[in-house]
Amino acid sequence: MPHIKDESQRQRTTTKGDERASAILNAAEAQLTAGGYDSITIASLTGAVGLTRAAFYFYFANKAEVIATLVARTVSALHTSIDELRGSDDDRPMDTIRELLQRTKQMWLEHGPVMRAAVDLSPTVPEVDASWRSAADAVTVTTAHLLRGAGLPDTPRPDGAAALARALVLMSERSFYHASAGGAAELDDAAATAEIVWSLVFQGSKPGAGAA
Incomplete structure (x- = not known):
């Protein structure tokens, strides 16, 4: 360690x-x-x-400390990007999701080896795990807020906004993880597929919600 x-x-x-x-x-x-x-x-x-x-x-x-610090530096840049999206127009949550996916895709394009190392090393290097989890948690908090605004329940149940946001964030992470080894075209496809899945979740929200 x-x-x-x-x-x-x-x-x-x-x-x-x-x-x-x-x-x-x-x-x-x-x-x-x-x-x-x-x-x-x-x-x-x-x-x-x-x-x-x-x-x-x-x-x-x-x-190991070099890599942990490198991951922390990359995660810090991702946090900055996520923070910029907070306060976006909650009436059009899919616009925010699209922008979040595009920014995440760009991070994977520019820093894919670091981010893949973060995923690979998280089980064995606690400092890497802490940094990487903090990024995932920040994205989850932002997207859960959007899901609640779109009408999904604010409960701890599996169908609640927090649980769905966590599952979708992890799904997106793994999609980008595998796509990043293939370059820009595969990352574009991963982002497009993730957008479709997110859109389907918003479409399934309660009637009258603000899904775009």
């Missing part, structure tokens, strides 16, 4: 070595793209950024 530095250590990295830490993360993302998680070593990272092994340990405890 990666060693996560305390806040004072994180602050020191931010003030004294943010560019080098960022360079390590960028190298890790490039190597994830080129060869996958198993291809990354501390030697490959230090070689890519011109650091000694001792200098590397000033920023990260091990390879």
Whole structure:
């Protein structure tokens, strides 16, 4: 399990070595793209950024912490994108869903190797799991709100808005996960299929709801 530095250590990295830490993360993302998680070593990272092994340990405890931090950086960008959609026109929830799916698709297109690594490593690296779950939870909260506004019940039952939102978010995640290995065309198809499924759920909401 990666060693996560305390806040004072994180602050020191931010003030004294943010560019080098960022360079390590960028190298890790490039190597994830080129060869996958198993291809990354501390030697490959230090070689890519011109650091000694001792200098590397000033920023990260091990390879797993690098990937956990890289996932957290990617998730932070996804959170920003999701937050921008909050407060969208609740009278047309499918417009918000379409935009959310397009933004998510773009994240998978730009950072697919990192996001696939997050899914793959979540069962064994708690820090990765926490970051990735936070992103899924944020999307679920946003979409559950839209489903409730469209007339689905606000209950803990399997037919409630929260349960359906969670299932749809997980479905979309797996669709994008598999499609991202195939490039832009497959991601476009995954987003289109997810949109159809979401639309069907909104169409099945109570009469008089605001589904688009």
